[in-house]
Amino acid sequence: MVAVKAAPGRGAGLTPYLFLAPYALLFVTFTLVPAGYGLWISLHDWDYLLPGKPFVGLDNYRALFSSSSPVFDFFWQSMQATGIFTVFSVPLLVVVPLGIALILNRSFRGRTAFRAVYFAPYVLGVAVIGVLWRFLLDPNLGAVNALLGAVGLPDATAWTTGLPWAWISLVGVTVWWTLGFNAVIYLAGLQDIPRELYDAARVDGAGRWAEFRQVTLPGLRPVLLFVVINTILASSNMFGQAYLITQGAPGVETRTAIMYIAEEGLRSYRMGSAAAMSYLLTLALLLISMITFRLFRTKD
Numbered sequence: 402m403v404a405v406k407a408a409p410g411r412g413a414g415l416t417p418y419l420f421l422a423p424y425a426l427l428f429v430t431f432t433l434v435p436a437g438y439g440l441w442i443s444l445h446d447w448d449y450l451l452p453g454k455p456f457v458g459l460d461n462y463r464a465l466f467s468s469s470s471p472v473f474d475f476f477w478q479s480m481q482a483t484g485i486f487t488v489f490s491v492p493l494l495v496v497v498p499l500g501i502a503l504i505l506n507r508s509f510r511g512r513t514a515f516r517a518v519y520f521a522p523y524v525l526g527v528a529v530i531g532v533l534w535r536f537l538l539d540p541n542l543g544a545v546n547a548l549l550g551a552v553g554l555p556d557a558t559a560w561t562t563g564l565p566w567a568w569i570s571l572v573g574v575t576v577w578w579t580l581g582f583n584a585v586i587y588l589a590g591l592q593d594i595p596r597e598l599y600d601a602a603r604v605d606g607a608g609r610w611a612e613f614r615q616v617t618l619p620g621l622r623p624v625l626l627f628v629v630i631n632t633i634l635a636s637s638n639m640f641g642q643a644y645l646i647t648q649g650a651p652g653v654e655t656r657t658a659i660m661y662i663a664e665e666g667l668r669s670y671r672m673g674s675a676a677a678m679s680y681l682l683t684l685a686l687l688l689i690s691m692i693t694f695r696l697f698r699t700k701d
Contacts, residue, residue, distance in 0.1 A: 443676035461677035479661035502587035520581035531645025590624030
């Protein structure tokens with residue numbers, strides 16, 4: 402008896418596209434269209450309170466590279482602040498969570514509770530974190546200086562109004578707040594590494610450092626790439642911590658690029674200039690991401 406295979410219906414080829422349609426609709430509506438509209442705005446002198454929005458071409462972009470422009474110094478100072486925060490926060494948010502994940506990947510009593518403790522701060526919103534640490538780090542009334550004074554240490558540190566303390570505060574709070582997320586990602590990656598590789602390494606006489614270097618790190622390469630890229634992007638887009646904890650102080654030293662873009666567009670009503678700044682920041686992050694991908698590319 403010969404089995405007859407039923408011919409697929411005419412609509413069978415459309416099935417995958419029907420499943421993709423809801424996501425495609427949301428992606429186009431809330432990502433592609435706003436991105437295109439923002440690019441259009443960046444080519445205009447766009448004040449959303451005025452009816453006239455004249456086309457200025459690339460003038461908003463040229464202003465960012467002209468030292469005579471009123472936005473030149475402020476923009477590049479904010480980019481420098483973003484770079485400082487990223488340079489100091491990313492290594493800590495890559496290394497510290499990895500160490501925690503290595504510890505939590507071992508079997509010991511209370512491991513589940515420790516996992517919850519390290520991840521708990523991440524579930525809090527940036528507004529909660531910002532207001533909480535703004536009060537704790539207040540130079541005059543904050544609990545941090547009070548506790549330091551109680552144990553005989555300097556109790557007048559300008560955690561939110563002086564350098565380098567403002568950067569130490571922002572980086573420290575951010576690491577405390579977000580390290581749980583990266584630790585969980587690392588932990589998932591560690592549990593996907595076959596145990597047989599560690600057993601084989603021990604048979605060959607490898608120590609803990611050799612196991613980490615020859616087994617753990619290669620096994621975590623895709624996870625490391627994700628963590629590094631995600632952390633760079635998140636740190637480069639830092640806004641809430643600086644806005645709520647230091648408010649850009651001292652002066653505008655901790656005013657990040659996102660803070661300045663928001664002020665330029667929403668407070669000064671220069672949306673065209675703000676849009677140009679955001680696209681320049683996007684281009685910089687795209688280049689950094691491409692370099693990171695190249696560095697992590699698996700060699701044959």
